[in-house]
Amino acid sequence: MNMTLPLKSRPEVTVCIACRNEEANAEAIAAAVCEKMESVGADFDIIFIDNESSDRTVEIVKGMCARDPRIKLIKNTRNYGQMRSPTHAIYEAGGRAVISMCADFQDSPDLLPEFVRRWRAGVPIVLGIREREKSGLILSAVRSMSYAMQRRFGDYQIIPNATGFGIYDAKVVRAIEQLNEPEPFFRGLLVETGYKIEQIPFARPPRAGGRSKNNFFTLLDFALNGLAGSSGNLLRAPLYVAFLFGLLTAACMLGAVWAAFAGQSWQLWLFAAMLEGQFTLLFLFLGLLGVQVKLISDRTRNQPLVLEEERVNFPPDYKGTASTPEYEKAGTGV
Structure with a gap:
């Protein structure tokens, strides 16, 4: 009782x-x-x-x-x-x-x-x-x-x-x-x-x-x-960074295509696109991980x-x- x-x-x-x-x-x-x-x-x-x-x-x-x-x-x-x-x-x-x-x-x-x-x-x-x-x-x-x-x-x-x-x-x-x-x-x-x-x-x-x-x-x-x-928004911040790097990756890819058609050097554009693409994947992973951590925290807080x-x-x-x-x-x- x-x-x-x-x-x-x-x-x-x-x-x-x-x-x-x-x-x-x-x-x-x-x-x-x-x-x-x-x-x-x-x-x-x-x-x-x-x-x-x-x-x-x-x-x-x-x-x-x-x-x-x-x-x-x-x-x-x-x-x-x-x-x-x-x-x-x-x-x-x-x-x-x-x-x-x-x-x-x-x-x-x-x-x-x-x-x-x-x-x-x-x-x-x-x-x-x-x-x-x-x-x-x-x-x-x-x-x-x-x-x-x-x-x-x-x-x-x-x-x-x-x-x-x-x-x-x-x-x-x-x-x-x-x-x-x-x-x-x-x-x-x-x-x-x-x-x-x-x-x-x-x-x-x-x-x-x-x-x-x-x-x-x-x-x-x-x-x-x-x-x-x-x-909770702070844990999602890497997703916003990933979106920005994704835009930069797309822009560099377009720059590489333009350079190739214009007879300019396209290798640096492609290198930049690959580098920014890696950052996109990294921050995307961190953002998804942060959201999962938040969900786990919400479900298991008991101390x-x-x-x-x-x-x-x-x-x-x-x-x-x-x-x-x-x-x-x-x-x-x-």
């Missing part, structure tokens, strides 16, 4: 906080979240998900768990990256709505009351949009390139400067979990669901403590993973996002929002 926590015992909202080496921020972010959620009378709990911290983050969160039953902890067996770990926490959340944010105050807790109010008013997804921020030339170039490639090749358009910080109704979380993405680019998947999205711009606050875990390589990896995970080492403050019958379809019968915030 599949045991689930009764609806009346479930929190209205679960706040999921991703962290790694955030000993300087863990207690402060929990206190800020509690203050903002209590200000709108929300029944809530908080899930910290730790991605293999090497400092005192886990110890500090466990101390908070001992003092406040609303605070929970999931400790991963290793570092599962910036996409899989936060998404796992969202799937394990028990609230009728889920808020996702980071522990370092880059996602402003001041927006939480407005998130809850808009969700209660019937909006299934509300996202905080960071105002344009100053960054180095290289990081700005990578960010611009990522958005440009998403617009050109993406199966759906992501929202620039949306990091995933926001509130999502239970039915949205459930729809995304059913996609069974092994590397979930969550902010892109929110758009893919087709549910209405409202945006709230906010200025990026300074870090409260610690150092950013991102650098050029982690941001580039995140951008490439997001593009690969949200774009856990993370492996958990430990859970703290989770009741035995606590069940994630994503696997609780009875919310649709009982009514949600939307």
